[in-house]
Amino acid sequence: MLDRMVRRLDRTLGLVLAALMFAMMLLTFVDVVGRQLFNAPVLGGNELTRIAMGLLVYIGLPLVCLRREHITIGLLSGLIRGRMLRVQHVILNLLFAGVTFIWARQVWIQGEAVERSNSVLMFLQVSTAPYIYVMSVLTFGAAFIYLILAWCYLQGATPKSGEEAG
């Protein structure tokens, strides 16, 4: 059940991520060619890229959590075994959940600040606030993933990573 959910989430987010990445590549390419050859860059291309960057990172974030791809030091990884390893996993995932939760909350607050300031992007004439809210929600998602992971380890299960499940 859980594995299937992980797989589905991994695939869906991966598809959105891939689409966004492709769009960003095309945008930059068209923008450069337009500027160099026809003296006609994409209007607001720069701002679109900024928004795309934000979304790219924050869509990637839950995926990185799902696949446990955050870089860690592997030096002592073999030292803790058995029951202690389980305890360690539970505590660490709770800690990660806490960290990402605070992170998500601060990003949300930042979004509110941007919204209050009524500032808009020069070319696109839109506020970045809605995108920042999306980024925050995705981070809350990552925090939730860590909570579930902690719960799984507590039950004595070793949850599959997104990659294994996929």
Next chain:
Amino acid sequence: MEAVAIGFVALFILLFLQVPIAFGMAIVGTIGFGHIIGYGPALKSIGNTATDMVMVYDFSVLPLFILMGNFVARSGISHDLYETSHAWLGHRRGGLAMATIVACGGFSAVCGSSLATVATMSKVALPPMLKFGYDERLATGSIAAGGTLGILIPPSVALVFYGIMTETDIGQLFAAGVIPGVLGIVLYAGAVAVITRINPEMGPPGERIPWKARIRSLRGIWGMVLLFLIVMGGIYGGVFTPTEAAGIGAFGAFVIALLRRRLTVRITLDALADTGRTTAMLLALLIGSLLFANFINVARVPNEIADWFASIQVSPLTVVVICIAIYIVLGCILESISMMLLTVPVFYPVMQSLGVDLVWFGIVVVVVIEISLITPPIGLNVFVLKSMLPDIALTKIFRGVLPFIAADIVRIALIVLIPGLSLFLPRLME
């Protein structure tokens, strides 16, 4: 200063307990900053850093160059690169190992990742070397060492990060990396020549390939060579910004992979999503490192270190050498990009105050970090190689790598003593 010392100890404890480096730096940075300035501003700076520092146009250079590398890695070019260098070098003693190194250098000219270089080249270069009776130590050592070239030869993820953190021009850094990168290829090939001179059995020469076939072998790689020339030439000639060049590079690599009929929908989606995840992971690291740097800066650590160096009146060169020593020690426990993100915020203001050229220092840092990829106990490249070749003992690979570490030490000495090696090309750009 005490707060920072405690901070570093706490950070290392967290890291050893398997907390991801990004989180570790963010936690310690936020608490440390909060301790000195107040927790309200500390929390606020999380929100700031995690949004403003991500939604930056210039940062798109990172995913675009990574994407370029991912398409290149999936385009099958590594075979052609190896075929070509084999045709040109294979008849020499140790020629296949030299060909491996040149192919690694060529591959990393279009791909910014050392690990990708090792993973790809080990599949391509190892079987022929073993078939021709090459010693396993020389065969694996040349791949692990050749892979380190990926981190320096532009486009380089490490140099992009360094540029972002120190506000140094990324185009200049890329130009500065070219000659030291080529020097790396030459010295590694030299190491192979020395090894096979001492012990000819380790790398017997192959057949001599006629010139006609050599020229023909270039056919498979001209597309990539052209792409590299457009990307680097564009940056170097001031036609493109690095970000624009990355856009062209990624799209060009996509088209080349498409023309080579290597891209299925699935592979394309994989390359794209891979890039997105790597970007997220790297920017999470960057956010963590910036929060940590906030703490270091409000604790005035770089100022104190700089003042201290000024008071004992050592030459800037001595300070650089001390930094190198610190990197070599840290390289035994930390992974390359993390090591850079952790240390550069402390070192670069010190270097700046001593009047050290930051472009040159960037190259020095990246080359030293490169060495950490192959030194025990953590040498990441060696582990990647080991995971792909379960039958070869780890100690054997580490022994095979030793001569190349010697070559690296020669290279870092040359780069430190002759700044012109790094600074010649960027000076021409101005």
